[in-house]
Amino acid sequence: MTKWLEDHLPKLMLAPSFVAVLVFVYGFIAWTAWVSLTRSRLLPKYEIEGLIQYERLFASPRWDTALNNLYIFGTLFIVIAMALGLLMAILLDQNIRTEGAIRTIYLYPMALSMIVTGTAWKWILNPGLGLEAMVKGWGFERFSFDWIVDPDMAIYTVVIAALWQSSGFVMALFLAGLRSVDGEIIKAAQVDGIPTWRIYTAIIIPSMAPIFLSAFIVLAHLAIKSFDLVIALTGGGPGFATDLPATYMYAMAFSRGDIGQAASSAMVMMAVVFAIVVPYLYSELRPQKDG
Amino acid sequence: MADLVISPARGQSQAVRLLLRWSLYAALGFFVVIYLMPLFVMVTTSLKSLEEIRTGDLVALPREVTFDAWLTAWSGACTGIKCEGVQPYFWNSVLIAVPGVAISTLIGAINGYVVAQWRFRGANIIFALMLFGCFIPFQVVLLPMARVLGIMGIAGTIQGLIFVHVVYGLGFTTLFFRNYYVTIPVELTKAAKVDGAGFFRIFWSIFLPLSLPIIVVTVIWQFTQIWNDFLFGVSFSQAGTQPVTVALNNIVNSTTGVKEYNVDMAAAIIAAFPTLLVYVVAGKYFIRGLTAGSVKG
Numbered sequence: 155m156t157k158w159l160e161d162h163l164p165k166l167m168l169a170p171s172f173v174a175v176l177v178f179v180y181g182f183i184a185w186t187a188w189v190s191l192t193r194s195r196l197l198p199k200y201e202i203e204g205l206i207q208y209e210r211l212f213a214s215p216r217w218d219t220a221l222n223n224l225y226i227f228g229t230l231f232i233v234i235a236m237a238l239g240l241l242m243a244i245l246l247d248q249n250i251r252t253e254g255a256i257r258t259i260y261l262y263p264m265a266l267s268m269i270v271t272g273t274a275w276k277w278i279l280n281p282g283l284g285l286e287a288m289v290k291g292w293g294f295e296r297f298s299f300d301w302i303v304d305p306d307m308a309i310y311t312v313v314i315a316a317l318w319q320s321s322g323f324v325m326a327l328f329l330a331g332l333r334s335v336d337g338e339i340i341k342a343a344q345v346d347g348i349p350t351w352r353i354y355t356a357i358i359i360p361s362m363a364p365i366f367l368s369a370f371i372v373l374a375h376l377a378i379k380s381f382d383l384v385i386a387l388t389g390g391g392p393g394f395a396t397d398l399p400a401t402y403m404y405a406m407a408f409s410r411g412d413i414g415q416a417a418s419s420a421m422v423m424m425a426v427v428f429a430i431v432v433p434y435l436y437s438e439l440r441p442q443k444d445g
Numbered sequence: 446m447a448d449l450v451i452s453p454a455r456g457q458s459q460a461v462r463l464l465l466r467w468s469l470y471a472a473l474g475f476f477v478v479i480y481l482m483p484l485f486v487m488v489t490t491s492l493k494s495l496e497e498i499r500t501g502d503l504v505a506l507p508r509e510v511t512f513d514a515w516l517t518a519w520s521g522a523c524t525g526i527k528c529e530g531v532q533p534y535f536w537n538s539v540l541i542a543v544p545g546v547a548i549s550t551l552i553g554a555i556n557g558y559v560v561a562q563w564r565f566r567g568a569n570i571i572f573a574l575m576l577f578g579c580f581i582p583f584q585v586v587l588l589p590m591a592r593v594l595g596i597m598g599i600a601g602t603i604q605g606l607i608f609v610h611v612v613y614g615l616g617f618t619t620l621f622f623r624n625y626y627v628t629i630p631v632e633l634t635k636a637a638k639v640d641g642a643g644f645f646r647i648f649w650s651i652f653l654p655l656s657l658p659i660i661v662v663t664v665i666w667q668f669t670q671i672w673n674d675f676l677f678g679v680s681f682s683q684a685g686t687q688p689v690t691v692a693l694n695n696i697v698n699s700t701t702g703v704k705e706y707n708v709d710m711a712a713a714i715i716a717a718f719p720t721l722l723v724y725v726v727a728g729k730y731f732i733r734g735l736t737a738g739s740v741k742g
Contacts, residue, residue: 162604163644164563171556171615172571178612179578182586189588193515198588245473256473259480260726265724265731266672269690270717272477277490277706278503288503305617318483326732379582382675386694400676408680413588420584431580435573 161226179351183424190417198413207418217419220397223309227398228377230313231320236366238317239324244354246325247332257329260322272386275315277301305395306377308388312380312396315387320376324369331365332358367434378423399423446457491515491711498706514707518715522708524695525684531712533685534692538672538719540603541688545610552611553618553663554656560647561620561626562634572623579616586613587680594681601683609681612672617670618663621734625659626652658730665727666734669720689716 159166175308190207191198211217242260246253263271278284281300288295301307335358343353381400388396390405397405399419486503491514493507501508520530549633562570568665590609591600599605629652637647693716697709724731 157453160643165558165565167555168559168568168571169646171552171575171619174612174615175575175578177583178586178590182589185589186585191512242473242476245469245476248469250469250473256477258725259477261728261732262484262721262724263480264667264735264737265720267675267693269673269675269694270482270713273693273709273713274487276697278483279485280654280706281705283498291502318480323735324481327736330736341492341509347596354473357639368671375580382690382694385679386697389698400582400584403587404680405582407491407588416584416588421580423582424585426577431577433490435577441463441739 186417186424188419189393189413190421192414194413195415196411196413204249207414208422211415211418211422214415216394217402220392220399220402220419222398224378225400226309227313227316227380228374230310230379231316232370234313234372235317235324236369238321239369240328240359242321242325243328243332246329250331257326262322263319264323266319268380268382269386271315271319272383275311276387278293279311279314302388305393306390308392308396312384316368316380316383319383321374324373327365327369327372328362331362337362344429359442371430371434375427378430379387399426473577487710487714490678491518491707491714493707495703495705495707513717514705515711517705517708518696518711522696522705522712523689523699523702524692525699527684531689531692531715533694534687535691535715537603537682537686538689541606541610542668542671545607545614546664548607549592549611549614549618549667550660550663552615553620554653554660555648556615556619556626557622557626557719560623562629562631562647562652563644565633572619575616575619577616578613579620583613587676591681601681601686603686605681606677606686606688608676609677610667613677614667616669621659621663621666622656625656629655634735661730662728662734665723665730668723669731669734672720692716 188200188202191200191202191204193201193203193206195325204251207357246256250256264431279299279302281287281298281303286297286299289299290372302311339357342355343357379400380398381404384390384396384398384401390397399422403416403419406412482504482609489505490498492505492512493501493508494509494511496514498509509606518530521528522530523536524531541630556575559697594605594609597605597608599608617730633651634647636640637651672688673690674688675690675694678691679694682691693712696712
């Protein structure tokens with residue numbers, strides 16, 4: 155008996171976590187998937203009715219706005235964060251004496267809650283008292299920067315705040331990448347008289363492809379999950395102008411009492427994450443099988 | 446890589462070199478200003494009176510420093526009906542984060558130890574399944590979790606939130622420890638087994654003493670995640686058990702009375718303070734967690 159226990163102890167120790175993950179991740183996903191196929195409203199129903207919730211979802215103008223916003227926000231956020239991150243990493247990689255301090259400053263927003271970031275930027279972007287008022291006060295009476303209350307522009311304020319929060323992190327990823335490039339190749343290129351910018355575009359940046367991929371995955375993942383930032387910055391407004399899938403799902407689940415819509419929108423979010431993360435995880439885990 | 450410095454081609458003058466160097470520092474300085482600006486604005490706004498905020502400049506230093514807003518934020522600001530400031534919610538967050546971090550780190554350490562050192566058939570699949578749990582959008586578990594917490598009788602309680610954070614933190618804590626322990630040769634465990642040491646003995650006397658760096662990384666990661674969480678906090682709490690992020694949002698977005706921007710900013714700084722402090726004190730480990738959690742995820 156004790157022998158058996160000793161042999162199986164590692165499995166027994168892992169078992170509770172395994173069960174927890176099976177139930178609370180996979181079981182719950184299955185539950186949500188199931189409910190998304192029913193006519194559930196305030197209370198869940200379990201008779202499968204097909205894809206009506208998804209039909210309702212994609213017929214809803216609010217969901218349409220949310221998806222559109224995710225597309226705008228996600229694209230701008232990912233592209234600009236990578237560009238800024240790379241630029242800052244290259245600038246910092248030039249034997250800067252105060253590198254440590256500067257890196258700390260670029261990265262500190264990542265330690266903050268999105269709610270704090272949203273609160274701060276909501277105040278800065280406040281047209282009456284924030285940046286706009288400040289520049290007007292400097293004598294530029296015509297200056298206008300009221301994106302946060304403009305339904306057509308408000309989503310871009312979410313991009314600004316998200317970039318402030320996360321671009322330093324991308325910088326840190328790229329900086330680590332720059333430092334891992336083989337120094338011999340670079341030296342050889344320098345000896346050959348290849349100009350520095352060519353060394354970057356032809357040697358260093360291509361060799362950092364895996365880091366671009368990682369950064370892309372992380373940023374895409376952050377974009378899809380974005381919820382708290384929007385809640386704190388714009389509350390999804392003006393109107394529903396800055397709704398994202400995550401805020402739509404929350405509204406349906408907890409204020410509209412429409413469980414069917416909440417479940418189906420959550421499943422769509424899940425599918426988007428799946429499409430991005432699964433190929434990545436697969437390629438990451440594969441070489442470890444024989445290891 | 447440190448030897449690749451953007452430098453003018455050979456033969457260019459000292460002046461050009463100096464100019465390049467100066468523009469480099471100017472660019473870096475520009476970004477420094479951009480990144481520090483919101484923090485600066487938060488701090489200065491929190492120290493101004495409402496009167497001064499209305500008449501003054503966003504980035505101006507306070508003419509008269511007052512801590513009234515801080516006092517109100519801590520113990521008087523209204524979150525909905527109650528007006529007790531962020532203080533009770535700050536302590537809620539502490540009560541959620543401390544056990545949440547401790548439990549998820551401990552379980553993660555054991556899991557990582559099993560997956561990395563006691564490989565058995567299926568262990569890798571279990572690990573992959575757990576890892577995938579890190580990536581799901583939590584919206585997909587909100588509805589069933591709300592019901593299960595109700596069934597368990599811990600809906601709307603601090604315990605309920607601790608439970609949720611432990612369950613969804615396990616993937617990451619396991620990942621951290623697994624990736625750390627996998628670098629320790631399995632032969633060490635095998636030799637200890639031959640010498641008659643058991644599962645816990647090996648963990649306790651060999652692995653735990655080696656684990657300080659990864660424990661620090663994991664604790665910081667989990668603390669930041671749990672402290673900064675909003676989605677679980679707003680979904681699974683009720684009046685009185687909300688974490689500080691939810692209280693902050695309620696204060697800022699409460700529509701009653703005069704908008705007190707200085708109080709909003711003070712409350713935001715209070716909510717941000719613990720994680721900022723961790724970042725300043727142990728930034729190196731914080732970054733390591735971020736990169737380990739995302740790159741090797």
